[in-house]
Amino acid sequence: MKTILFITDLYYKAKGRLYYEEDLFLTSKLREDFKLVICHPEDIEDFEKNFDLIVFRNAGPIANFKDKYQEFRKRILSNNLKTYNSFNGKADMNGKEYLIDLTNKKFPVIPTIDTLNSFEKLPNATTYVIKPKDGADSIGMKFLSKDEVFEQVRSDNKDTLIQPLINFEYEVSFYFIDKQFQYAFYAPDKTKRWELKEYIATEEDLAFAKRFIEWNNLNWGIQRVDACRTKEGELLLVELEDLNPYLSLLELKDGTCNNFIEALKKSLHKAIEA
Template sequence: MTAASPAGAHCPSLLLVTDLAYEARGRRYCDEDIYLSSRLREAFDVALCHPRDAAALLAGFDTVLVRNSGPVLHYREAYDAFLVRARELGTAVYNPLGGRGDMAGKEYLVEMSAAGLPVIPTVDGAAGLAELPDVAQYVVKPKLGADSVGLRFVTAVEARAELEAAAEGSLLVQPRIGFRHEVSFYFVDHDFQYALYAPDPERRWVLEPYAASAEDLEFARRFIAWNTLDHGIQRVDACRTADGALLLVELEDLNPYLSLDRVGEDVREAFVARLTTSIASLPR
């Protein structure tokens, strides 16, 4: 735990960007950010703001921490203004804005699939559908989506029709595959913190602590290394297939929900301490 600063001592200022009113299925995002803001006040002068207000407030803070701010699709213009303003000011943003995962859209899934990485096969054009496994249903989702916004299950014929009708490269298509469970690996910088999994595939957010094996961590670290972010929180989401292999579902590097209420107090304390150190060490 980071000790509180003496009375009157100056603390670095931190703007925590969050949408406390955002309603997510099966989770209360606001509780997590209220908790984090209370703990980060031990090391920083903290203020909270909605993502639509962030661009106008950047100049008054040393660091901006983007947390549970919801899918960017809901406030695209405000987010783009935030990016422009942060780069103009040279603001220290956490996570840094050079992420190659979901921060930049889901194009990386297409690139990884083409490169043969262990990811659910993914294409973004009708011509690529023949490269996917022949299954009963396919998943269609927008490249700029998050939190299952816009996700649909369709037939092969419907998938082709949607790709042909949509703006070029705006949608992804994947086979709907059976799997044993989903598992998420949480990192601060390149340091593994904890893992959680959903034993029931039909209840994605009913999570339990997961004891990651050496092979599991080798899988997850492969994607953390690929992303090349020196600072930041990253969540590697994967599914375990019927044959026991792990496939990447998503590399979340923008505002990953942390499910801190699902871990023990010792794990939660260690995470907060590591996050505080990481934010404090962010180059400015």
């Protein structure tokens, strides 16, 4: 049996999500095919050389251990470590800079800038959202008027994202393993992000989501495309989570969940054998 070092913070408290329940369930299934050890994200270096694959799962915001995360990224290259996801992604695993790149490339994404000098790229809005580039779980997020944005954000500071507040109908997430769509969830009540129901994706929905999956072009891994549906019916990207997306596995129907687990096992074997 191949060996997996499974990275998770079982005690991280996430609003609306139970990391420990999801990862204890997932590891119970992966143990059927792999020898597996659970490891805290701050302890990776002590164990990483003894495993065939390092699976980076519900580790919490990397801002909580930013230095150790960056050191880990360096060791992946220097020590030729095999990881899952592969660390060649262009999205959340590198921070939120990609939202600016996608805005500039005219992708269907919530318009995003990181400097007041580019404010003219944003549509007029009553309220704007600012948040740190390396943030997660709404850490550091503020809702401000245009005047407040210019008061609180320095013109020479590029560590902060600025977006218009979008009046959307609901949020929807599309889950992929490698480049294959698996399932989708949405939050019918937009004030309750993690009260989810399964969503039947249309061909247009999947074309939207796959555009970002193709752009990111991971070698292997799990990705979650988070989007919002505007009042006009358009989908806009909120974020592309390509590091450790929460999967809401325990909310899935048994058949869908079993199919996901089997697809994941195949993908993990592919990553080990690559």
